[in-house]
Amino acid sequence: xxxxxxxxxxxxxxxxxxxxxxxxxxxxxxxxxxxxxxxxxxxxxxxxxxxxxxxxxxxxxxxxxxxxxxxxxxxxxxxxxxxxxxxxxxxxxxxxxxxxxxxxxxxxxxxxxxxxxxxxxxxxxxxxxxxxxxxxxxxxxxxxxxxxxxxxxxxxxxxxxxxxxxxxxxxxxxxxxxxxxxxxxxxxxxxxxxxx
Amino acid sequence: xxxxxxxxxxxxxxxxxxxxxxxxxxxxxxxxxxxxxxxxxxxxxxxxxxxxxxxxxxxxxxxxxxxxxxxxxxxxxxxxxxxxxxxxxxxxxxxxxxxxxxxxxxxxxxxxxxxxxxxxxxxxxxxxxxxxxxxxxxxxxxxxxxxxxxxxxxxxxxxxxxxxxxxxxxxxxxxxxxxxxxxxxxxxxxxxxxxx
DNA sequence: GACTGAATAGACCGACCGGTCTATTCAAGG
DNA sequence: CCTTGAATAGACCGGTCGGTCTATTCAGTC
Numbered sequence: 001x002x003x004x005x006x007x008x009x010x011x012x013x014x015x016x017x018x019x020x021x022x023x024x025x026x027x028x029x030x031x032x033x034x035x036x037x038x039x040x041x042x043x044x045x046x047x048x049x050x051x052x053x054x055x056x057x058x059x060x061x062x063x064x065x066x067x068x069x070x071x072x073x074x075x076x077x078x079x080x081x082x083x084x085x086x087x088x089x090x091x092x093x094x095x096x097x098x099x100x101x102x103x104x105x106x107x108x109x110x111x112x113x114x115x116x117x118x119x120x121x122x123x124x125x126x127x128x129x130x131x132x133x134x135x136x137x138x139x140x141x142x143x144x145x146x147x148x149x150x151x152x153x154x155x156x157x158x159x160x161x162x163x164x165x166x167x168x169x170x171x172x173x174x175x176x177x178x179x180x181x182x183x184x185x186x187x188x189x190x191x192x193x194x195x196x
Numbered sequence: 197x198x199x200x201x202x203x204x205x206x207x208x209x210x211x212x213x214x215x216x217x218x219x220x221x222x223x224x225x226x227x228x229x230x231x232x233x234x235x236x237x238x239x240x241x242x243x244x245x246x247x248x249x250x251x252x253x254x255x256x257x258x259x260x261x262x263x264x265x266x267x268x269x270x271x272x273x274x275x276x277x278x279x280x281x282x283x284x285x286x287x288x289x290x291x292x293x294x295x296x297x298x299x300x301x302x303x304x305x306x307x308x309x310x311x312x313x314x315x316x317x318x319x320x321x322x323x324x325x326x327x328x329x330x331x332x333x334x335x336x337x338x339x340x341x342x343x344x345x346x347x348x349x350x351x352x353x354x355x356x357x358x359x360x361x362x363x364x365x366x367x368x369x370x371x372x373x374x375x376x377x378x379x380x381x382x383x384x385x386x387x388x389x390x391x392x
Numbered sequence: 393g394a395c396t397g398a399a400t401a402g403a404c405c406g407a408c409c410g411g412t413c414t415a416t417t418c419a420a421g422g
Numbered sequence: 423c424c425t426t427g428a429a430t431a432g433a434c435c436g437g438t439c440g441g442t443c444t445a446t447t448c449a450g451t452c
Binding site: 221222223233234237242243 | 438
């Protein structure tokens with residue numbers, strides 16, 4: 001049995017990512033998923049309700065994807081963050097720079113559309129930031145990462161810059177912004193100073 | 197004589213900022229500016245052509261706004277960057293967090309719509325980044341700002357994080373992200389180390 | 393003051409939007 | 423089998439979209 005609901009969300013997530021929420025019509029989603037409109041409105045009360053489901057799905061997907069790098073026990077915390085950037089750059093290139101950050105892009109667009117959407121996006125954003133902070137904290141505990149910007153602040157800064165780098169990458173059609181950011185973060189911002 | 201063209205661009209810029217490009221109809225712009233459709237299509241070949249003019253206008257406006265802080269000779273380079281963040285936070289609060297970065301938001305959305313829009317947004321982004329780099333370089337030359345991430349890299353990182361902070365601020369309806377970023381940038385990332 | 397091209401004005405167009413509605417299919421439970 | 427409600431299917435709705443078209447006004451020039 002096909003999981004119609006999940007297929008709709010998956011198709012919607014892909015389209016929202018490439019053409020944004022407002023740039024994607026219900027019919028675009030339906031024809032991408034080859035599912036009739038009746039099913040859509042059987043599972044979702046409205047386009048906005050559907051968008052909430054897409055946000056939740058994307059939040060989980062990003063969490064899982066980041067976990068692959070950030071919870072890789074074979075790597076030191078700092079190396080995990082390096083891996084995160086590498087994977088991000090690969091993803092950008094694989095998608096030919098059509099997709100930005102699923103959460104950042106949707107947050108930017110949806111925050112202004114309705115309160116429920118804004119709050120859902122905000123929650124999703126905070127969770128990923130916290131996930132990153134955990135890794136930074138581990139690096140601080142083992143002495144690999146400097147203690148001075150505390151983990152929450154450092155993670156916040158990196159997360160913000162990550163969003164900006166993805167925007168720049170999309171605009172420039174190049175993964176260079178992500179690679180540049182990786183260099184700055186892993187060479188200057190995070191590493192514990194040897195002398196002090 | 198009214199400068200109809202400029203009024204259209206100004207109205208469009210405001211609407212694009214709050215409701216995005218795809219979320220703003222021609223008629224929204226016309227009724228905001230109280231200008232009939234005939235004038236719009238007299239001055240602009242299409243909505244996309246209009247958007248190009250809006251990008252150019254916003255790029256110049258951002259440049260001028262940043263110049264107020266970044267070229268304030270009464271402040272040291274590092275203090276100028278602090279002022280930039282303060283002004284940004286004020287702007288966010290004044291607009292009740294409805295507006296993100298005019299350039300970043302448009303870049304994100306328009307990069308995927310057409311090549312001309314993508315290139316225009318990319319150019320605008322690069323210019324502001326360069327403007328910021330100049331200020332960082334001045335700070336390095338007078339010894340106030342650390343030399344290690346070179347000016348271009350540091351500016352790039354700050355610019356990226358700035359974008360992310362504005363997204364987060366919009367999603368959270370709070371200027372805290374911008375203030376947090378200011379602290380990290382001006383206390384940890386930029387200042388020259390006293391000991392070394 | 394007649395002429396002319398730029399600018400103003402808004403009715404109008406087909407296409408498409410999100411959403412509704414009715415009809416039909418289908419699998420599970422009695 | 424028959425019933426039942428979830429799921430499928432898509433025609434259809436009013437409204438709005440970006441864009442076109444014709445008509446009119448207006449400022450400058452000879």
